[in-house]
């Protein structure tokens with residue numbers, strides 16, 4: 364395990380830096396030493412077959428899962444641990460919550476709060492966590508809903524919205540915390556095909572605005588067009604990574620070729 | 628069971644033609660027997676030495692009405708104590724700390740496992756073992772004067788109710804999609820806030836209907852407080868009939884009041900349920916008309 368003292372100059376540019384990240388559930392090794400870097404402003408697409416550990420890795424990045432080995436840094440800070448004299452001390456749940464503020468996450472199943480309107484969903488964290496004034500938070504929430512094209516749905520409860528609309532609210536909700544990094548776990552997989560486009564459009568806009576993003580996706584067209592880097596994972600390891608033209612257009616590994624043969 | 632089967636013959640030939648007349652016959656006999664028994668009961672009570680005039684007159688008797696208000700007061704307060712303790716115990720049960728969840732388990736086990744009447748009497752008679760209570764060096768009180776019938780009733784009923792509410796709240800928390808906690812965590816909400824703002828409000832949908840039943844039960848269970856001299860409905864009636872000997876008459880009077888109370892709150896529960904289902908469907912509550920749901924609520928299952 365490599366342990367540096369605080370961020371060296373080479374890591375200044377890195378939003379995410381994973382070194383030998385391991386995770387297992389009981390006997391099952393899900394991540395077997397992941398090395399991966401995401402630069403500031405980069406869009407990284409994570410692809411791979413089901414069960415390869417993509418979601419698990421994404422959840423490790425904001426410490427929804429605890430690492431069993433290796434180190435993970437976001438923005439130069441160790442995730443979930445404090446480093447002191449060469450030892451790692453696990454952070455308390457409250458300290459972890461504070462760390463997550465820089466990271467927004469969008470889930471496959473949206474996970475909007477069903478007892479709150481779209482506007483209340485977006486306002487919740489700024490008011491509850493950042494203690495923003497409700498009036499100011501409301502105004503900003505409205506402008507975020509406008510940004511995802513849902514200004515007219517601010518008063519609607521999630522159950523009244525289509526899947527695509529719900530996912531766009533979820534994106535606005537994550538953006539409300541002004542994250543520096545956005546994680547997307549198959550954001551369009553639960554959507555009807557005709558609703559996929561509207562969500563991808565919002566994500567394209569975010570990428571164009573320079574947001575750093577890690578996107579687990581099966582939308583190869585999106586990856587090809589928007590990603591700076593595509594990482595192919597299989598069996599808990601990174602098999603291949605590089606620009607989309609290389610990984611998707613001219614894969615070097617047989618496993619990558621056989622996976623792409625199935626999804627393309 | 629068999630009486631609800633359609634009268635058309637079963638597909639199996641041979642056995643079906645025999646069954647049909649028997650079913651019909653049984654249904655008629657059953658109805659006649661039930662009506663006869665009911666008639667006999669009504670007749671017996673009408674012939675009994677009961678002064679129904681007094682039963683009705685005492686409904687508005689000042690002492691009875693005061694008892695009714697006390698019943699209402701102790702029920703509401705004990706239910707509130709129960710809800711509060713129930714939420715605390717349920718959240719403690721979900722704790723990763725084995726001591727915390729163990730204590731909650733012990734509380735639930737003890738108070739659900741002993742009769743509420745016994746618990747009431749223990750609270751009421753606490754002065755027998757603790758003549759004084761207090762904070763050492765700060766203040767002491769005489770237990771006998773402190774433990775009024777009201778306080779004994781409140782503690783006895785409320786703490787017992789908390790053990791039942793804990794299980795209801797736990798089921799409610801368990802019904803909330805874990806994805807909700809994840810989303811709240813990912814937004815940086817602390818565990819406490821996640822519980823208060825995200826999980827519990829959603830758990831309400833599952834918690835409210837049985838809590839309504841609990842309260843309706845509480846209205847009736849509170850009659851046990853008569854054993855600790857708290858002057859609720861039953862004790863008021865006992866006080867009156869031990870002087871005028873109109874025993875059954877006054878027991879009927881309080882029964883009328885209990886029916887009124889349980890009916891009124893069943894209507895209230897219907898509206899509570901409707902309010903808490905908002906946001907989950909397109910504005911309409913679950914199937915079954917208002918009247919149907921209220922009638923269902925009027926027949927709660929559990930007794931203690």
Ligand SMILES: Nc1ncnc2c1ncn2[C@@H]1O[C@H](COP(=O)(O)OP(=O)(O)OP(=O)(O)O)[C@@H](O)[C@H]1O
Pocket residue numbers: 388391393411412413414415416417418419420
């Ligand atoms: N909480 C858990 N407990 C036990 N096993 C788990 C848990 N979460 C995930 N796994 C297992 O870990 C492996 C990797 O899961 P993960 O969800 O990371 O895969 P994935 O690449 O995201 O797959 P998919 O494309 O299906 O979402 C799977 O075999 C899964 O069954």
Ligand SMILES: [Mg+2]
Pocket residue numbers: 417418419548549
């Ligand atoms: Mg996944």
